[in-house]
Amino acid sequence: MTISFQLNGTAHRLDVEPSTPLLYVLREELGLHGAKYGCGLGQCGACTVQLDGKAVFSCVTPVAAVEGRTVRTVEGFGTPDRMSPLQRAFAQEQAAQCGYCIAGMIMRAQALLDEKPKPTEAEIRTHMQPNLCRCGTHMRILRAIRLASGAAA
């Protein structure tokens, strides 16, 4: 089955099995690394991408569901030389240890900032609730999101 969607500003047409989770299409067919396999159950957020501006779990989103829609991954935000403001805030706060969860954290946080540029602390914590970090980098992740929102980190 042919699926068409926008990915990071570019139109893609792919011939893929429609039940394949978006995660595997992004990683294997399109060669991206940002979205990670963490649980395959939508419980950890390592696979988080944006679908029409909302944070979704790509591990439980069948690729058929993105037909005609817009997908963004962390690769669409910036590169090491030209980071997005949120990526720069994560770098400034050194908000990563192993970093396996971080692309998903950035995707979810950006969805909040796009909708509400100056969220409160409680709104940030509630919004980030679905994403797990095992290294305990939470305090820095929160600081980075506050920094990117223009609040004092």
Added chain:
Amino acid sequence: MSAQMNRRQILAGGGLVVAFSLAGSALAQLAGGGEGGGGPPVERPDLPGSLKSTPELDAWIRIAPDGGTTVFSGKAELGQGIRTALLQVAAEELDLRPGQITFVTADTARTPDEGLTAGSHSLQDGGTAIANAAANVRKLLTDAAGKRWNLPPERLATSGDGHVVAPDGSKLAYGYLASTISLHVEAVANAPRRNPAQYRTLGHDLPRVDIPAKLTGGEAYVQDLRLPGMVHARVVRGPSYGTKLANAHLATAADMPGVLKVVQNGLFAAVVAQKEWQAIEAMRVAQASDYIRTIDVLPVEDGRRRLQSLPSREIIVLDTHDPSRKDVRTIKSAYSRPWYSHGSIGPSCAVALFRDGVLTIWSHSQGIFDMHRATAELVGLPPEKVRVIHTPSAGCYGQNGADDVTAEAALIAMELPGKPVRLQWMREQEFGWEPLGCAMMTEVEASLGADRRISHWKYRVWSNSHNNRPVRAGGYAVAQEIAKGFPMQEASPIPMPEGDGDRNANPLYDFPNMDVRYHFVPSMPLRVSALRSLGAHLNIFSLESMLDELAHVAGADPLEFRLAHMRDERARAVMQAATDAFGWSHRKRGDGRIGCGMAFARYKNIGAYCAVAMEIEVERETGAITVHRVNVAVDAGQPVSPDGIRNQVEGGVLQSLSWAIHEEVTFDESKRTSFDWGSYPILRFDQVPESVSVEVMKRPGLPFLGAGETAQGPTSAALANAIADATGVRLRDMPLTPAKLKAAIGVTG
């Protein structure tokens, strides 16, 4: 090789043979990473850190004629930032800019064998080796320049960018100087180190070199490796360790789209497909079967208490006597922790390629040098035909599935010569099959004298070995599944001063009449191995909880009570620093809801010092715990990267809170029942403290002290102490869940 020959020739002909034999097992243990790995033999016990086992300078540092400098480390980046910290050490002592150095880590074909990357040893052993190797190289380069200019080396300096400088301002480049000398020489023990007052890189916050790729979707992990022609594998097995499938549907799976091969070897089975999702779908079809328990049923009735009824070997840790100290009041308490999962966010993954008789493995194991030997034995190749390249993954925090998944990828790759095979465990396989962190039990009986000081300390700890890392093929779970299998590697304790179940069971405090014993339990009710801080977590929890219980009986302030028993000035300093920053003297007093607690430990009594103070609030109606604020002080010797230490310690605090409040592996008689994040919840954003503040003590020029695990014990203990302060209820069995707290408040309230 020739350097080793030289070494042996020197040993054979020289007077160092005695020194060599005196090095003994303790040094070999240290060389193995201090955590029970095989470890390379000690060749030069007089040298610092890992130079003991690899004394040749060019094993660590090479400088090309154009000045290109490469530094080699046997330590691996696990997400702890060690690559950046070691680069800072190398840059400082070579007196180069970090950007001028190419840094190569943990590769059995390229780097020194430094044993495991574990036990907070990387800076103590690896960092010390690189610092001294670099100081040696800088000295040789400076000496070479002195000869060239006919000037004494004391009058020369280095420029910070790869030149030796004469008093008249003349310069000679490192590349040129290196071409006039050989670095294929052994280190000397006393090469002059740079003056801490003039450090350009060490002690400064160099942004971590691995972070930009992690923020932008770069190829950062073994999970991201894509080799030409790579295929995807999944293992087909029962729900958890100690089970097998009754009727795996392998033939059906073999006919599914994209499936290239079904590997079957004894009880071990795997599917290999062109694409990853095809492999997962085939695995699911193959696994749609009932399962059979293959070993003893799990201890549902008595849980962690099973450890006390199993046969054990008693190890005497401390036995001191001072009959002049009399007991007036004695109290007893028992503490415990459950089996924990490492809970890596990324399930374990490896890539293996068997081509032209050589097996190459990309693995996130902490022990690639042991793996080199153990995997060779498993697949039946000579070790020289196996190469292991460490490749980062999600944090492991000890022995998760990394070693097992690599061994399995290697077995599959041997069946598909020429094809790179990528194997990743599923989330439920990681929870079901990884070695867990050990459950443990402790019992303490302590007395106060008439002076309200501790007069007697009797301590017992029961634990399995925290040291089941594979050093032979039998250390892998799959070794007991394959047709031509290997017997399970025998469990053994790690001797003190590192210890495993008894790690930090030896109080740093000044107690008389100490009777401390470790009941080492060889047989494992659940499969276990190393989890960050090993036994130190429960031993510090027990000691520091009991200190508060004793202080309460003595009517003493917890801080004053600790200081009254502590002579070590650096220990006193971190306790003072953390509590000063916290405002301990004017803290809120326990009022039924809000309370404060503190705790201290020096990790292993030889690593970093750490003191933690925290304020919490308990919702009495539900038992829910909110951590308001945490202050930590850490003394890691000369800090290499203060922010790197803060990052590690903040993480340790949050992970320890997660262990202490939320986590426990559950099981029924036949299998583990923690198999996802719903059945094994960990700390989420709404449960993290309002603030965590870490102060890194300034200790210029003092030896590095590993800090990666130092917060685990004190944080859990400070939490229990804060709960007791807030509610008057002492919880002793982790996890300290809201349900337990609510029930305990109800009983007492």
